[in-house]
Amino acid sequence: MKTAAQFSVSYHQFLNAKGALAEPPPGLDLPALVPVYRTMAFTRAFDARAVALQRTGQLRTFPSSLGEEAATVGLASVMRPDDVLLPTYRETGAFLWRGVTPVEIFLYWAGDERGSAIAGPRGDFPISVPIASHCGHATGVAAAFQYRKEARVAVCVLGDGATSKGDFYEAVNLAGVWRLPAVFVVINNRWAISVPAARQTACATFAQKAIAGGVPGVQADGNDAVAVRHVVGQALERARSGEGPTVVELLSYRLTDHTTADDARRYRSADEVSAAWAEEPLVRLRALLAREGLWTKADEEALIADNQARLEAAVADYLATPPQPLTSMVDYLYAELPAELVAQRAELAAREGGHHG
Amino acid sequence: MADLTLIEAVNLALARALEDDPDVVLIGQDIGVNGGVFRATGGLAARFGEERVRDTPLAETVIAASAVGMAVEGMKPVAEIQFAGFMYSCFDQLINHAGRLRTRTRGRLTCPMVLRTPVGGGIHAPEHHSESPEGWLAHIPGIKVVTPSTPAAAYGLLLAAIRDPDPVVFLEPTRLYRMLKEPVADDGAALPLGRAFVRREGADITLVSWGATLVEVGQAAQTLAERGVSAEVVDVATLRPLDSATLLASVSKTGRCLIVHEAPRLFGAGAEIAAQVASEALMSLVAPVGRLAGYDTVMPLARLEDDYLPSAARIVAAAEALMAYR
Numbered sequence A: 001m002k003t004a005a006q007f008s009v010s011y012h013q014f015l016n017a018k019g020a021l022a023e024p025p026p027g028l029d030l031p032a033l034v035p036v037y038r039t040m041a042f043t044r045a046f047d048a049r050a051v052a053l054q055r056t057g058q059l060r061t062f063p064s065s066l067g068e069e070a071a072t073v074g075l076a077s078v079m080r081p082d083d084v085l086l087p088t089y090r091e092t093g094a095f096l097w098r099g100v101t102p103v104e105i106f107l108y109w110a111g112d113e114r115g116s117a118i119a120g121p122r123g124d125f126p127i128s129v130p131i132a133s134h135c136g137h138a139t140g141v142a143a144a145f146q147y148r149k150e151a152r153v154a155v156c157v158l159g160d161g162a163t164s165k166g167d168f169y170e171a172v173n174l175a176g177v178w179r180l181p182a183v184f185v186v187i188n189n190r191w192a193i194s195v196p197a198a199r200q201t202a203c204a205t206f207a208q209k210a211i212a213g214g215v216p217g218v219q220a221d222g223n224d225a226v227a228v229r230h231v232v233g234q235a236l237e238r239a240r241s242g243e244g245p246t247v248v249e250l251l252s253y254r255l256t257d258h259t260t261a262d263d264a265r266r267y268r269s270a271d272e273v274s275a276a277w278a279e280e281p282l283v284r285l286r287a288l289l290a291r292e293g294l295w296t297k298a299d300e301e302a303l304i305a306d307n308q309a310r311l312e313a314a315v316a317d318y319l320a321t322p323p324q325p326l327t328s329m330v331d332y333l334y335a336e337l338p339a340e341l342v343a344q345r346a347e348l349a350a351r352e353g354g355h356h357g
Numbered sequence B: 001m002a003d004l005t006l007i008e009a010v011n012l013a014l015a016r017a018l019e020d021d022p023d024v025v026l027i028g029q030d031i032g033v034n035g036g037v038f039r040a041t042g043g044l045a046a047r048f049g050e051e052r053v054r055d056t057p058l059a060e061t062v063i064a065a066s067a068v069g070m071a072v073e074g075m076k077p078v079a080e081i082q083f084a085g086f087m088y089s090c091f092d093q094l095i096n097h098a099g100r101l102r103t104r105t106r107g108r109l110t111c112p113m114v115l116r117t118p119v120g121g122g123i124h125a126p127e128h129h130s131e132s133p134e135g136w137l138a139h140i141p142g143i144k145v146v147t148p149s150t151p152a153a154a155y156g157l158l159l160a161a162i163r164d165p166d167p168v169v170f171l172e173p174t175r176l177y178r179m180l181k182e183p184v185a186d187d188g189a190a191l192p193l194g195r196a197f198v199r200r201e202g203a204d205i206t207l208v209s210w211g212a213t214l215v216e217v218g219q220a221a222q223t224l225a226e227r228g229v230s231a232e233v234v235d236v237a238t239l240r241p242l243d244s245a246t247l248l249a250s251v252s253k254t255g256r257c258l259i260v261h262e263a264p265r266l267f268g269a270g271a272e273i274a275a276q277v278a279s280e281a282l283m284s285l286v287a288p289v290g291r292l293a294g295y296d297t298v299m300p301l302a303r304l305e306d307d308y309l310p311s312a313a314r315i316v317a318a319a320e321a322l323m324a325y326r
């Protein structure tokens, strides 16, 4: 017998849960971690505020990203502004880093399409609820970049559960064949609603699912912002220099319910969750920055106050946003309103008049 | 002006679009060096390069999804699905993404893609190769559904589909691919989408159809003429958005309407047209709206296929039944 082929999946961690930086990656830019930390902290405050708004009937179902801030902010922080992000729905930290406003994010989760009419990263895809169905959009976007010889990358973010869908495999396979400038970031938060990772796949890692597509798969501690930036940064560089796609698995943990409509106590133990809290991403990054003299107690206090003020202002703006006209239901269906919608639009406009007139 | 078959007209339109617009790229299975299983893309990879006429792996979902991604990024992808029976996994992309990106982003992102696929029976192909999915497709908000019935229409409508700012599903009747030839000018002129075409003028009854069935409808109109019945033939061409005005004007003139299509009748596209005629042209009607469609069953295999499809004789009989009303 000979070995026909052999594969391996590397694992990367630099900043461990205790805040120790074992072997820093070459050229580690420590000051660059300060804004990363700031956005991670803001994301956590945003999530808490959004959940509170939902609990008081001022927001619809919301998926908190509590515990996943290093993954989402970290991956976005190494992208270029003109790369394209193709998110699922739990990437609030990435949205905030890339310039989506808190008001826009609130609007989306309030059930208002204007939340996807973002002013910031105009080319980014909107939230994609049908799990994994956006993976193929990333191959299309990346194919456009490749065709136009633009040094841009499509970054598709998905969950552990999403890797069970054929859409993911089809996209990775095509990206491999076409050598596309795409990065698939799997945020393995250990749960897909109530289904644990072990019942999602018999694979030891989610990263190895790349190998069947002829694509490298790497794994990193997704709660270590340094590791996230390192592995996603390398994958972006590979993609940008024409070497093709990468699947990056980021190990994290969903510290709260799947969404505000879920109760995770039904399917997982409190012990498991409290053990996971010991691994969460903010404390260790703050410890590193403090040790390096880049972050003080006063900085932290100012950040907390600043975050609260920004959030209060955003909530006020969000709650004061005037409703959409009823005609907006049909006005964006096609570039031009077809004849078959003219009467319905008139009916909506008349109902609008009835509302206000 | 060359005499072309419908498949040659498709090829000519694709070549014209590739020539005119560097953002046009074709993707699909076996479309490159092989030129597609029906040769719709024959010679195009050699002429325009494999970056623009690009073979994909055997994976319909990611073909449709990649077309969405390319279109959002500002390209004009034309994706081929080898046969309509294999496009069902694309419905997720059409319904959840292509058709609603513009709406859900309030116009920030758009999806000017085309999904081409051969449709319909009549060539005695294997199972799943003879589907008529237009009714399902036409129910999807935000996409356009187009099906040509002649080579010239195929050329003009395909160019229009490619230039359209919204997603278009372009259904090519397999049975017509090589059935007839007509002069087609490579003038780059598009035909309008959302417009029905009166293929034959008449005074007594309106026969409404689309795609390959128009062949039998045309034969039926000829037979009816020989029997003293003047039938008007309307080619719907674009099922969505539907050109109700042309349909209603014709029925208002003739007072009778028979809708003929190959897909099953129940909940088919004909039901929507019948309902519109009933509610908008009731006062002109001298007979109930008739529908002659495929049977409400699974598309049969080759041996029973011809018995399933609406034949000219059955169309004549259905029309004569409506003519009995005075």
Ligand SMILES: Cc1ncc(C[n+]2csc(CCOP(=O)(O)OP(=O)(O)O)c2C)c(N)n1
Residues within 6 Å of the ligand: A090, A129, A130, A131, A132, A158, A159, A160, A161, A162, A163, A189, A191, A192, A193, A254, A258
């Ligand atoms: C195709 C599809 N099936 C089912 C659902 C319902 N659903 C929403 S989220 C979810 C779990 C997703 O898990 P994962 O991919 O791990 O992402 P996470 O929520 O953990 O971030 C499911 C089953 C869906 N949105 N889409």
Ligand SMILES: [Mg+2]
Residues within 6 Å of the ligand: A159, A160, A161, A187, A188, A189, A190, A191, A192, A193
């Ligand atoms: Mg998960």
